Amino acid sequence: SAVISQKPSRDICQRGTSLTIQCQVDSQVTMMFWYRQQPGQSLTLIATANQGSEATYESGFVIDKFPISRPNLTFSTLTVSNMSPEDSSIYLCSEQGADTEAFFGQGTRLTVV
Amino acid sequence: GDSVTQMEGPVTLSEEAFLTINCTYTATGYPSLFWYVQYPGEGLQLLLKATKADDKGSNKGFEATYRKETTSFHLEKGSVQVSDSAVYFCALGNTGGFKTIFGAGTRLFVKA
Numbered sequence: 001s002a003v004i005s006q007k008p009s010r011d012i013c014q015r016g017t018s019l020t021i022q023c024q025v026d027s028q029v030t031m032m033f034w035y036r037q038q039p040g041q042s043l044t045l046i047a048t049a050n051q052g053s054e055a056t057y058e059s060g061f062v063i064d065k066f067p068i069s070r071p072n073l074t075f076s077t078l079t080v081s082n083m084s085p086e087d088s089s090i091y092l093c094s095e096q097g098a099d100t101e102a103f104f105g106q107g108t109r110l111t112v113v
Numbered sequence: 114g115d116s117v118t119q120m121e122g123p124v125t126l127s128e129e130a131f132l133t134i135n136c137t138y139t140a141t142g143y144p145s146l147f148w149y150v151q152y153p154g155e156g157l158q159l160l161l162k163a164t165k166a167d168d169k170g171s172n173k174g175f176e177a178t179y180r181k182e183t184t185s186f187h188l189e190k191g192s193v194q195v196s197d198s199a200v201y202f203c204a205l206g207n208t209g210g211f212k213t214i215f216g217a218g219t220r221l222f223v224k225a
Binding site for chain 2: 004006033041045048096097100101102103
């Protein structure tokens with residue numbers, strides 16, 4: 001099973017600023033995923049990050065707002081840009097092989113004021 | 114498309130009570146089914162899984178059986194503890210794919 005370290009664990013940010021969230025996996029993985037979990041809600045997939053190619057975004061999410069990097073097979077970042085209070089959520093990264101369970105980082109609790 | 118429906122919460126139980134959280138799914142093919150648990154302030158972690166019909170997943174006293182005929186994967190525990198208080202997510206893994214589809218989550222409160 002993969003161990004995923006995600007940071008920061010929480011942050012309070014001013015509106016209009018950007019925050020970059022980092023995820024480090026203890027082994028090489030093909031696919032990494034970024035989710036948003038709004039208060040009291042389930043997980044919504046933001047994008048899938050593959051090494052060596054652009055991320056694939058889900059409907060309702062765009063690269064300008066949530067740019068993603070995947071420089072190698074063990075690391076990825078998600079940036080939340082030009083933040084507004086509506087971006088206050090928990091952001092989670094995960095990795096998953098084909099037909100197997102997902103492993104998650106501990107999440108980043110973001111509050112935008 | 115594929116989807117997961119689970120019972121709404123919150124569910125409040127007394128310690129040692131019996132727990133059932135219902136989960137049904139819609140899917141093409143033969144998906145794997147999962148229950149994840151999210152403790153306060155933490156990410157999700159796998160609780161149990163089943164990869165084919167009639168499989169029973171179990172862990173920490175929790176059980177769920179993959180029922181293809183009723184497209185269900187209900188979570189049960191015979192005697193809950195205060196430490197089981199968390200949010201439980203039923204999930205479906207696409208056949209041959211990498212995506213996981215999550216249910217809405219059910220929050221469980223267990224009172225001492």
